[in-house]
Amino acid sequence: MTRVDFYLLPTDEPVARLQLVCRLAGKAFASLRRLHIHAATPAECALLDRLLWTHEDASFLPHAITHAADPNYPITLGHTVESLADGMALINLADDVPSQFDCFDQVAEIVDEDPDRKARSRKHYRLYREHGCELQHHQLELTT
Template sequence: MTQVDFYILEPHAAGDRYQLACRIAEKARRAGNRVLIHTQASAESQHVDGLLWTLWEQGFVPHGLLGSADRAINPILIGDGHQDEDEHEVLINLATEVPTFFSRFDRLIECVDHDETVKAESRKRFRFYREHGYPMATHNIS
């Protein structure tokens, strides 16, 4: 059964859920996992792609856009996961809805920032996962 983790930026924490998703994706990649960052729109995917190019000055984070990147050399993929059936390790959800395909992943990560709309939508997803019996954890990020 998929482990669901909510990473919540505390009120005084810097950044947003996109930057948080990038940091978590890189940490998961370093741990040897393949990561899919699920987005709702192409513009959102492009934004995350840009962040992964510029977030760390010390080095390159291997990543690419779903459907155009070579999977063999890109352990982090970004895009609408509905169109992908190859990834099964870590899913980072940036969409407002529960991804219908999340249960094929070992782990699902939900990133929550200070935006009130994002918080409200994440509460709905939290209730869904809890009501369906998924193992869950919450991590407050300062």
């Protein structure tokens, strides 16, 4: 059964979402879990690519932008369904839930205070619940 974690941010700043993605990617890498980040757009994918190289002063997170599943990298980024691989963790930033989400052990959804994103997240929640996923919520606080 797929576990879905909803991370609730108390802001609508787009950079806060992406910073959280970098933190989650760091945790996945540290625990040796392969991760795919499913971006909403090519531009968001490119921005995440830059952030993963620079989000920590003393290190970087090894990753690659892919257009097909690639087991050679611990973290992959993509914005197409062809870039998804099964059996690893997924961070979904896309407007829709990928149809093959249940091929992943764990899925993370980032929810912020943007009204449109909140509405989409509610639809995602209902879809995951209908599919019998284990659902978790994490209310986050802003860090300075």
